[in-house]
Amino acid sequence: MLFGICNLSIVPLRALESDSSEMRSQLLFGEHFEIIEKQKNWSKIRLAFDHFEGYIDNKQYLEISAVFYKALCKEIPTYSGEILDFVTNQKNELTTIAMGAQLPFFMKGKLQLENYEYGYESAIFHGIFPKNEILKTAFTYLNTPFLWGGKSPFGIDAAGFTQIVYKLCGYALLRNVKEQSKQGEVLSFIEESEPGDLAFFDDEFGEIVHVGIILNDYNIIHAHGKVRIDTLDHSGIFNTDLQKHTHQLRVIKKII
Template sequence: MLYGICNLGIVPIRASANDTSEMISQLLFGEHFSILEKDKSWSKIKVFFDGYEGYIDNKQFEEISEQLFNKLSEKENIYSSEIIDFITSNSNDLITIPLGSRLPFFTNKSFSINKMIFNFDGKTCYDKLPKSEIIQKAFTYLNTPFLWGGKTPFGIDCSGFTQMVYKLCGYQLFRDARAQATQGEVLSFIEESEPGDLAFFDDEEGEIIHVGIILKDYHIIHAHGKVRIDTLDHSGIFNADLQKHTHKLRVIKKMI
């Protein structure tokens, strides 16, 4: 088995081994993964954090040893906490990193990947934060444009948004809304929910297709066109701009 780590700010994960293939997710700097298949140009990977699988360009990652992969898997997660920040390498390369990038083995403003040493003097977040922090992190992404497969403040999808917000607070969610809906504890009514709980929405066939984070006073923050705040009721999400319901409520779940 081969292993790798993302050594660029943002790398697209694609549905198939082709530059024109659908982007289904993204790797952020410092995320590590196992390599399931590798050919001349592309690798099929499995992301350690959430088990998500897809294809990435061989030019956009660095291979690591199994020993390093295992150390990364056991080490605490420390993430960059500003919308955008920078790291510099000992060869004077400057790399732009987005919110939620992982800083492997970070200590005393530096960290390393293989033999490369990086310096970072920005703000970080780590450990499990109180549930109230989920809302504060969610507001960081407000007005981020919707991007299918996106996970950054420059473009994000609905489940990427919920996953990243929880990740920055120290909690692990699956990548897709349908998978996230299998996690947590079911709540029977909106009235039982607290800010930070998740609401899931389905289509006419009953498939989970959308997720958002519940706010106080029957509101929800979610990625639909952009990360926005709308009203939540027993029917679903009511969009005041459109004066109609845009999503049908399926289930509410307490994750923490």
């Protein structure tokens, strides 16, 4: 088995081995993975964090040893805490990174990508945060444009938004909406929910297609056109700009 790590800021994870293929998700700097199949130009990978699979360009990652990969899987991760920042390598070259980038073996301003050392001097997320921090982290992404497959402050989808917010606070959600909807404890009514719980929404065929984070006072923050705040009621999401319901409530889940 081969292993790799993302050494660039944001790399597309595609459905097929082509630049024109659908972007299913993204890798942020420092994310590590198994290489399931390596071809001439593309590799099929499985992310360590959520086991999500897809194809990435062979020019857009760094191969690492099994020893380094296993050590990464055991550490309590550290993530960058600034919307946009950079890491510096030993040649003083800069690599931009987005919020949520992983900083492997971060200590005293230094991090390691196996044989490569980088410096980083800004805010971090590390460890498990109380539930109220989920809301503070979510607000950081306000007005981020919607991007199918995105999970950065420069473009994000609904499940990418909930996953990265929970991830920065120390909790693991799976990558897509249907998978996330199977996690946690079902709540029967909105009144039972707390700020930080997740609300899921379905389409006319009963398929769960959307998710958001419940706020105080029957509000919800979610990625729809952009990361925005709307009203949540027993029917679903009431869009305050359009003055109509845009999503039909299916289930509320308590994750933590």
